[in-house]
Amino acid sequence: MNGLIEILLLSFLLCGFLLANSSRLMYCIKLVAVQGFLLGFLPLAVAKVEGGSLDWEVLLLAMINIAVKGAVLPYMLQKAMLKAGVRREMEPLLGYAASGLVALSLIALSFWFAQQLEYSEQVVSRLAAPVAFSGILIGLFLIVARRKALTQVIGFLCFENSIALFGAGMMLQYGALIELGILLDVFVMVFVMGIAVFQIKQEFQHINADLLNALKERPGK
């Protein structure tokens, strides 16, 4: 057990839990930003705790990660929020108290599931996998249980951050180029989604994704 890494992971988990409980979009965006920051910081903390020398490649990637996920993406989301003129999620499909309970049970489920797997010895911390799984499930839950298109984007970011956390926590080697590619994809993704939210607002006068239901099977005559 290394204190610093566990603190990082547990704060990541806490952010996920709070995301499921809050109605104000600005607060949710800030939570996702903190998640992104923690995610970028994790490899640095690992390098420090293990006492190895800090590779410039690791340092650079961490910096880019922090900049993109902790600052640029939240900024874009905030702009999309202001443009769409939506401040809070008024009527979620599932109430906030119930959402909190669901989030708690999802976390419990992930800890149980992560216990069933066998790990290699180079894992950063035993907490990494369960925290990542909880984040993934909470992200999915947000996408399903919230109405506003913007909250769905926030849920997607939480989902994506947690998958990246899983990669970082398991110390996986897949090359700096791939990592940059993944980051670029996520960046463009949020960019396109932001534009889409604005266009939906223009066309429909609202961004309630559950009302986007014109396309479906109609019964035959």
Add this chain to the structure above:
Amino acid sequence: MPLLLNILIPAVFAGIIFFLGKRISAQQSRHLFVLCALLNFVSALLSQPLFALTQLGSWLFLDKFSAPILLLSASLFVWVSIYAGGWLQALDDMSRRGAERDSGFRDPRLFPEHVFLSCTLLFLAAMNLAISSANLGLFWVAIEATTLVSAPLLCFQRSKAALEAMWKYLLICSLGIALALLGLFFLAIAEPTQSGLNLFALMEHSEALNLQWGKAAFILILAGYGTKMGLAPFHTWLPDAYSATPGLVSALLSGALLNCAFLGIFRFTQIMPAALLPSCRQMLLALGFLSLLTAAFFVVRQQNYKRLLGYSSIEHMGILAIILACSLSNADMQRVLLWHIIGHSLLKVALFLLAGNIFLAYGTRSVTAVKGMFESMRWNAFLFLLCLLMLCGSPPSPLFVSELLLVFELGPWLGAALLFLLFMVAAGMLHAGMRMCMGTSPRQESMRKAALLAERLFPMPAVAAFLALSFGVSLIFLLIRTYTIF
């Protein structure tokens, strides 16, 4: 080198068209678009294993499975690009006419045409990167990139339906692909060699894969790329997206993009250890039959002809999954897999372009509102029926051969189930097709003019249909020769 050019040519042309923007005329940028498609075709031809070294470092390579797919999508793109010029011109004519008639006319385009063209080229570049990548991580990046650059294409013509379809496509496909990323991480844990997801190393050491993590990785990958490919429980975005977009975009999505996603699953079966193959086979069979069942259920009495074609894509992706499952135990089926991919892509591109023409003429996607196509647009109607028949697997079609061999391979019970489902789909599709072609067409003046415009756009789908026909005929001759030898 041509391997790199495949990716660079469309990307560079996309940049040129984007930055020249409105400084050149629409006509010129359409010409540039076609030029790029032709150059890309030449470079795809040159990168075939016959002519060139098919490996570039540890990043790009082509094998005997991916090389034909690359050539296929390059040639599809040539026809689509030529068609696009005529289609955009027809759209211009129609909107000019609409603007003359009433003053409150609203341009249906959400963004300017050069952005549309450069997004399409970037889409091609990303698909080429996916097809030729030798690293599973790079493949993932490319597939995600295809989603991002094709999302704007979906809502080129502003409408509520198009925006809704785009939102669903963006959200569902990104979620699916993110799951595939998790699958890649699982794979990285499962493989002991630390090869950085390099395909060659993974194939070489496939037997050393950790079984538990490896199986979980395959499930996630199947769900992830299966979403993009439109396999049944994950297919929900597909009919919506296909029904709301312009014909040439759905042609590209269905004819080229689905193959790329399928390639991802195919590559994964290549690196699975022998101990996991039976469970992979079962999962592929289950998803394949579920897709067929879904398609058969929704095709019958379908009221929207573009959704009809979308469900047919789901059907054929299901068949591909079943053929892939069979090829795990019988390597000969890999060739059948390739035949089916080629036949489906050719026919589907032709059909979606024709559906675009029909929409241009009639302005509706409803099967019941389109009547008397034989009267108003004879060539389009003839080709539409021909391609529908071939898509349902009637004899001179390449799909006939692949489906026949698949039924032999599956044995009596599964084979009978497959035939029954295929029959259901064929009945639904032909019912709709006949209904649209027969009867008397509406007599409005505006519709007749639009039908004339659409009738002029028939050559490119005809080329695709002709190629499918000749490919099918040659396959049938091949089949006859093989069987008379035995």
